[in-house]
Each structure stands twice: as C-alpha cells, then as structure tokens.
Amino acid sequence: MRIILATWNPSKKRWLSEGLSSLNIPVFTLEDYEHGNIQDVEETEDTSEANALLKARAIHGDSRSIIIGEDSALFVEALKGFPGVKTARWMAGTDDDRADHILKKMENHSSRAAYFQSALAAVLPNGEHFTVEAKLHGSITMEPRGNRDSGYSRIFELPSGQTIAEMEPQEFIRKDHRRMAIEKLKHQLLERAGL
Incomplete structure (x- = not known):
C-alpha cells in the first residue's frame, strides 16, 4: 500500500507528507508517480470538499494506491464567504497582493x-x-501583522489576538486547521483502509 499526493504545490506536499508519515506507509508525490504526465486540475467545484475530491479522482490509481487531494480556503463572513474556494486564484498576483485586496474590501465592514477551511479527500484502491x-x-x-509567514496569514487573527504570521510555528501547529484535517483523515484511513 502507498499514498499518492494529488498536488504540485510544494508547501502542501511538505505538510501532507509530514502529517501522514506516522502511518508508516510510503508517501509519493506526483513527481514520483509512474502513470504519465499529470497536469494541475482546474478547480471547478463550489466547495472545498468537492475540489479536494476532484483532485484525488484526477489521478488514475491502482490496486495499491490511496490518492489524497486537498483544498484550502479562506471564508470572510462580511464578504458572503468570499474568497472561498477561489482563495488562491481570484486575482492575479502574489498571496500578499490578494491579502491586501481583502483588507481593501473590508474597509467599511465592522x-x-x-x-480557514482545509478539506482532504481520499480515493481508496477499491x-x-x-x-x-x-x-x-x-x-x-x-492591517497586515507578523513576518513568520506571508499572504493571508498576516491578516488572519486568532482569538488569542495574534495573527498566524505572528505566532511561533510550534505554537500554531496545535491550532492548525490543516493538521486537524490530517488527523481526521488518518483516523478514517485506519478504519476504512485497514492501515
């Protein structure tokens, strides 16, 4: 049995690989996958869960592979959930540019x-x-605060009063939505795939 990560994003590959390492089965990236040239998937769905599943299903699995797809999004209530599933691609530019534009959109909102939401999808060999x-x-x-990270992490404040970019990485890990999603995924894999 092995896990294939359905992402080209270097950051996602790193934290998914680290988070899944305790399962003690090999974790491969798309660069390692032997079934042809796999393109990035266009995210066309309306929810993070559906986009994660779309990515996982785009990889042609085999009888020994569990395919994992991921989608993360930021939902701002005053903006009716915007940017939502389009978090990384609603405007050209960098993550910092998108974060700055969110601040501009929020100028008149109290x-x-x-x-943040992290959704993970798994497609099992069966x-x-x-x-x-x-x-x-x-x-x-x-306004943006902190220099330990960039983009939305500098404008997203936790109930503790710190932005993600102001927190020590070891402190943020305990609150990280991506880590929480990985723990839920591992629990389901242990139950459903018998890992």
Missing part, C-alpha cells in the same frame, strides 16, 4: 469574522472515497 474537513475560526485584521 464585522470581521472569518475562517474506488471508495471520503472527505474530511477542519476549520480555524478567527477574524480579519485592519
């Missing part, structure tokens, strides 16, 4: 509640699939 998700609730700041 309610600043928001949440074709069965499932999704899990986890959320991190917080609010959008008035």
Whole structure:
C-alpha cells in the first residue's frame, strides 16, 4: 500500500507528507508517480470538499494506491464567504497582493469574522472515497501583522489576538486547521483502509 499526493504545490506536499508519515506507509508525490504526465486540475467545484475530491479522482490509481487531494480556503463572513474556494486564484498576483485586496474590501465592514477551511479527500484502491474537513475560526485584521509567514496569514487573527504570521510555528501547529484535517483523515484511513 502507498499514498499518492494529488498536488504540485510544494508547501502542501511538505505538510501532507509530514502529517501522514506516522502511518508508516510510503508517501509519493506526483513527481514520483509512474502513470504519465499529470497536469494541475482546474478547480471547478463550489466547495472545498468537492475540489479536494476532484483532485484525488484526477489521478488514475491502482490496486495499491490511496490518492489524497486537498483544498484550502479562506471564508470572510462580511464578504458572503468570499474568497472561498477561489482563495488562491481570484486575482492575479502574489498571496500578499490578494491579502491586501481583502483588507481593501473590508474597509467599511465592522464585522470581521472569518475562517480557514482545509478539506482532504481520499480515493481508496477499491474506488471508495471520503472527505474530511477542519476549520480555524478567527477574524480579519485592519492591517497586515507578523513576518513568520506571508499572504493571508498576516491578516488572519486568532482569538488569542495574534495573527498566524505572528505566532511561533510550534505554537500554531496545535491550532492548525490543516493538521486537524490530517488527523481526521488518518483516523478514517485506519478504519476504512485497514492501515
């Protein structure tokens, strides 16, 4: 048995590989996958869970592979959930550019509640699939803060009063929505795939 990560994103490959390492089965990336030239998947679905499943299903699995897809999104309540599933691609530019534009959109809003969501989908060798998700609730700041990370991490404040970019990495790991989603995924894999 092995796991194939359905992503070209270097950051996602790193944290997914680290998070799944405790399962003690090989974890491969698309660069390692022997079934042809795999292109990045266009995210056409309306939910993070559906986009994660779309990515996982785009990889042609085999009888020994579990395919994992992931989609993360930022939902800002005052903006009716925007940017949502289009978090990484709603405008050209860098993550910092997109974060700055969110701050501009929020200038006239007093309610600043928001949440990050990480959705993971698994397609098992028998074709069965499932999704899990986890959320991190917080609010959008008035200005970027912190230098430990970039983009949305500088404008997303946790209930503790710190942005993600202001926190020590070891401190944030305990709250990280991506890590929580991985733990849920591992639990389901142990139950459904007998790992």
